[in-house]
Amino acid sequence: MLQQTQVQTVIPFYERFLRVFPTCDRLADAPFGKVAEMWSGLGYYRRARLLHLGAKKIVKDFEGRFPSTYHEARQIPGVGDYTARAVLSIAYGGAFAAVDGNGARIIARLDRSSGSVNQPAFRRAANLRLSELISARNPGDFNQSLMELGQTLCLPRAPQCSKCPLKKWCCAYRFGDPQDYPARRPARAAEPRNLAAAIIRKGDRVALVRGLEEGLLGDMWNFPAAFGQTRQEALERLGAKLEGITGSQLEFKPLEGTVRHRITFRSITVALYTATPGRMMPGSFRWVPITRVDHEAISQLARKIAAAACASKSCRQAPAMPR
Secondary structure (H helix, E strand, C coil), X not given: CCCCCCHHHHHHHHHHHHHHCCCHHHHHHCCHHHHHHHHCCCCCCHHHHHHHHHHHHHHHXXXXXXXXXXXXXXXXXXXXXXXXXXXHHHHHCCCCCCCCXXXXXXXXXXXXXXXXXXXXXXXXXXXXXXXXXXXXCCHHHHHHHHHHHHHHCCCCCXXXXXXXXCHHHCHHHHHCCHHHCCCCCCCCCCEEEEEEEEEEEECCEEEEEECCCCCCCCCCEECCEEEECCHHHHHHHHHHHHHHXXXXXXXEEEEEEEEEEEECCEEEEEEEEEEEECCCCCCCCEEEEHHHHHHCCEXXXXXXXXXXXXXXXXXXXXXXXXX
């Protein structure tokens, strides 16, 4: 959960998740839909899928316990080099240096090392350097201390060097340029995208589908939608997509307002429409009360769309589709 997500954001999700899945066995036995529901709102949903697969692997091959060797740990879906090192040092006292972004930043400043934390060669060099420094007696405490130092004092911007316990060994502090290390990776320019999303109603319920497009949000429920270079192209693609699902042409009516959302490099502007097809193919959609959409395993984008739809006067007054 902490990958790509701040600690304060994670805590309530973590506590709720453990109440529902207190053991690895409970997590492995649960349907993925329930796991995704508990993860909903955290984003980066591939992490939830890998966590679920990892729990199944641990139960099946390791009797429900995370393995204590590096080779076995790396066999678990979603467990890469860093995760394996971190868990083995903290849980089992293994002398493994675990370099996350915080640790890499600290090493870069200590030695004024060139390179970016996103470069594999830089991460390998940081791992090697930390392997020379790590405490053989308390490797888990050592790794967690680095993580904490990077989260609280050795910050990416405005580092609090005067409070840092490592300042007398830090070359960047001595030269007065800690903010120059490590080098920053050039940010990928945002690509503006248009998305047309359909609010299809049956009584007080709305239709949801799995995934979005372009391989995005594949495990999550979303409103039927389609991308386009222009708003009109997105709507035309949405119409063709839904006609393929329902076997009938749809009438679209625009809703006031738009939704804006960012997924990776995509800066998405969403136009909302009500849609009323003549008939529905069985099993094509999941029907959920619009007031209960938040309780499903939906994407953050779908949450925004649902909120906008609920706030729309024209949507509230839209006639219900015949059952």
